[in-house]
Amino acid sequence: PDAWDVAAVRRDFPILERRVHGHPLAYLDNAATTQKPQAVLDALDHYYRHDNANVHRGVHALAERATVAFEAARESARRFLNAGSTREIVFVRGTTEAINLVASSFGGGFAEGDEVILTAMEHHANIVPWQLLRERTGIVLRVLPITPDGELDLDALPGLFSPRTRLLSVVHVSNALGTINPVRELVAAARAHDVPVLLDGAQAVPHLRVDVQALDCDFYAFSGHKLFGPTGIGVLYGRERLLEAMPPYQGGGEMIRTVSFEQTTYAGLPHRFEAGTPDIAGAIGLGRAIEYLEALDRDAAEAYEQRLLAYATECLTQVPGLRIIGQARDKVALISFVMDGVHPHDMGTILDRRGLAVRAGHHCAMPVMTWYGLPATSRASMAFYNTPEEIDRLAAALQYAREMLA
Numbered sequence: 001p002d003a004w005d006v007a008a009v010r011r012d013f014p015i016l017e018r019r020v021h022g023h024p025l026a027y028l029d030n031a032a033t034t035q036k037p038q039a040v041l042d043a044l045d046h047y048y049r050h051d052n053a054n055v056h057r058g059v060h061a062l063a064e065r066a067t068v069a070f071e072a073a074r075e076s077a078r079r080f081l082n083a084g085s086t087r088e089i090v091f092v093r094g095t096t097e098a099i100n101l102v103a104s105s106f107g108g109g110f111a112e113g114d115e116v117i118l119t120a121m122e123h124h125a126n127i128v129p130w131q132l133l134r135e136r137t138g139i140v141l142r143v144l145p146i147t148p149d150g151e152l153d154l155d156a157l158p159g160l161f162s163p164r165t166r167l168l169s170v171v172h173v174s175n176a177l178g179t180i181n182p183v184r185e186l187v188a189a190a191r192a193h194d195v196p197v198l199l200d201g202a203q204a205v206p207h208l209r210v211d212v213q214a215l216d217c218d219f220y221a222f223s224g225h226k227l228f229g230p231t232g233i234g235v236l237y238g239r240e241r242l243l244e245a246m247p248p249y250q251g252g253g254e255m256i257r258t259v260s261f262e263q264t265t266y267a268g269l270p271h272r273f274e275a276g277t278p279d280i281a282g283a284i285g286l287g288r289a290i291e292y293l294e295a296l297d298r299d300a301a302e303a304y305e306q307r308l309l310a311y312a313t314e315c316l317t318q319v320p321g322l323r324i325i326g327q328a329r330d331k332v333a334l335i336s337f338v339m340d341g342v343h344p345h346d347m348g349t350i351l352d353r354r355g356l357a358v359r360a361g362h363h364c365a366m367p368v369m370t371w372y373g374l375p376a377t378s379r380a381s382m383a384f385y386n387t388p389e390e391i392d393r394l395a396a397a398l399q400y401a402r403e404m405l406a
């Protein structure tokens, strides 16, 4: 019997009752953003209805309540990542801003000729910030290749380290391929060269438990909207020792202690990296999403998703002319695919007309598409509220597309 009651979980997500083009919505685009449980929607409404005020330094009741709720969300994020201290939890807009913050503040100290190791599997959010840093500082980017199955070519990793290597920045789970990278192995390899590691956790956190102390990584980034929380809020975990030595990312209120035209002193961690009025409601919503996840049986959810991935892989493999892109041994419930004779955008439209929401395109991972010689793929990305029936509808629609267009 299923330890995972998907019908009960689906009742937590109002939007899943929607119909699209006259069909029940089958939302299979979770890698782009996830849907939100009622508890998160209630938390956002409750905050604005009962507790809204600006945070920190407030001397009135509402400001105190808002500050307590905001900092409680930070504690939830700390607990979720098992960070050692809330001083290591910086609220950002999302994974993109988290990586830009590290590139700008931590990378700002890099010298011409210093090296950053990336991989060919990265999302643009973990490529372009390093290219912007390269333009400013003259650093060198080294790229770890991937294999035809969509795994990192680990044999090539040792040769990429040099005495000039300053950082290894790598995706934990690929949004284009679904690959789960062996991040503990990657951190151990970097540690052997005394090189810090940033992990892009955007696609990992909705599927896997993350323990930054066990991983021994130096930075970990994720977005609230991939974790059943609001958009516009995310978290950068930074090892306290490193954050303490980093200059501020942005200047303004909240991040200062004293300001004069002669000299300004900065706030301590983590507020030094949080200039301006934060996304208070977003942080509270994220904290609520984390509590929602913590109340679930995460082992059962992971096992359910893996069964769904196996079923979907079996169903799609049987569709004539369909090729799955990314066959790593360790994957989250995400399948990229192409079909001979049907462009992914046409495929997306056909599926949409049947209420099936998938993503078509390069998924902000153009180097991955280039590696496979493809302009784009279709991508079905599942969460623990998707069902085998939705996979059956997807497979039937793919068969239809094949008969109509190929």
Ligand SMILES: Cc1ncc(COP(=O)(O)O)c(CNc2co[nH]c2=O)c1O
Binding pocket: 031, 032, 033, 093, 094, 095, 096, 097, 123, 125, 126, 171, 173, 174, 175, 200, 202, 203, 223, 225, 363, 364
């Ligand atoms: C691996 C990875 N890194 C970084 C990001 C950027 O996150 P953001 O700052 O919250 O936008 C994404 C978002 N990935 C996707 C966004 O839309 N479709 C996707 O696959 C991602 O999948």
